[in-house]
Amino acid sequence: KAGVTQTPRYLIKTRGQQVTLSCSPISGHRSVSWYQQTPGQGLQFLFEYFSETQRNKGNFPGRFSGRQFSNSRSEMNVSTLELGDSALYLCASSLLADETQYFGPGTRLLVL
Amino acid sequence: AQTVTQSQPEMSVQEAETVTLSCTYDTSESDYYLFWYKQPPSRQMILVIRQEAYKQQNATENRFSVNFQKAAKSFSLKISDSQLGDAAMYFCAYQNLANSKLTFGKGITLSVRP
Numbered sequence: 001k002a003g004v005t006q007t008p009r010y011l012i013k014t015r016g017q018q019v020t021l022s023c024s025p026i027s028g029h030r031s032v033s034w035y036q037q038t039p040g041q042g043l044q045f046l047f048e049y050f051s052e053t054q055r056n057k058g059n060f061p062g063r064f065s066g067r068q069f070s071n072s073r074s075e076m077n078v079s080t081l082e083l084g085d086s087a088l089y090l091c092a093s094s095l096l097a098d099e100t101q102y103f104g105p106g107t108r109l110l111v112l
Numbered sequence: 113a114q115t116v117t118q119s120q121p122e123m124s125v126q127e128a129e130t131v132t133l134s135c136t137y138d139t140s141e142s143d144y145y146l147f148w149y150k151q152p153p154s155r156q157m158i159l160v161i162r163q164e165a166y167k168q169q170n171a172t173e174n175r176f177s178v179n180f181q182k183a184a185k186s187f188s189l190k191i192s193d194s195q196l197g198d199a200a201m202y203f204c205a206y207q208n209l210a211n212s213k214l215t216f217g218k219g220i221t222l223s224v225r226p
Contacts (some may be wrong), residue, residue: 033212043203056211084154088155094212100147101207101214103157 001027004104005094014109018079021107025072025093031055032074034066037088040073046089049074050096078109086111114139116206120216125194126128126225132179133189133220135204143217145207146180147214148189152200160202163187191222 005024013019025032026055034046044056049068066076072093090110092101115138125131137146148160163171163180170178175195181190182218191198 031212033214035214042215042218045198045213045215048212050212051207056213058213090157092157092214099212100145100157100162101212103149105154106156 004091004102005055006104006107007019007105009105009106010110012112013081014112015081015083016021017081018077018078019081019109020075021091021109022057023076023091023093023104024072025091026102029093029095029102029103031096031099031101032068032072032096033076033092034076034094035090035091037106038086043090044055046076078101080110083107083111114141114206114208115206116215116217117181118204118220120220121218122221122223124173124223124225125191125198127194127196129194130190130192131194131222133191133202133204133222135187135189135217137185137187137204137206139185139206139212141208142208145209146178146187147205147207148176148178148187148218149203149205150200151203156213157203161189179198194224196224196226198222 029051033048048056068074088106090106091104094101145164150158175192201219204221205214
């Protein structure tokens with residue numbers, strides 16, 4: 001079974017721009033969670049979607065948003081990028097909402 | 113709020129030897145999951161092992177086993193017969209059954225000496 005895929009793998013943006021990251025979960029998985037990883041803050045939970053509904057949200061500003069489609073694929077969007085948004089963004093999928101999460105390879109975002 | 117603490121930032125082990133990585137956590141919940149994830153230089157987060165809090169038996173996966181002490185809120189990972197491919201960052205994580213959010217520790221960098 002194919003694993004979680006994330007696109008793009010690398011991205012360079014400038015301050016003020018917006019970016020959309022995509023995540024395709026493992027086939028059959030209905031829950032998708034997003035995490036931000038930085039050297040300073042470590043791994044932080046962004047949000048989780050299950051059956052197209054946001055179930056949980058972390059402590060991030062409203063510039064960070066996401067959605068999930070009927071095929072369970074998910075996108076996250078960051079508007080008005082700031083230098084501090086430079087990070088590795090990891091997507092994880094699970095069969096159900098409280099099951100083991102399997103991670104994708106991540107998208108590395110650099111904001112200049 | 114739940115917290116996960118990994119107090120050792122780095123550890124080193126000789127190839128073929130055994131190493132134990134420590135993790136403590138804090139929660140008021142009685143039912144939850146605990147995980148160890150491995151993150152090699154490729155940055156891909158790989159599941160190593162999972163422990164359900166309601167199970168008294170410690171989880172094992174081949175060379176990886178845990179020592180789960182629920183009362184002490186301690187969850188250590190033992191790697192036996194260490195291999196060069198075990199070199200990576202290891203994260204301890206907590207998951208509340210009420211939601212799927214994973215709370216991670218800061219991680220520990222494990223190096224394996226040939």
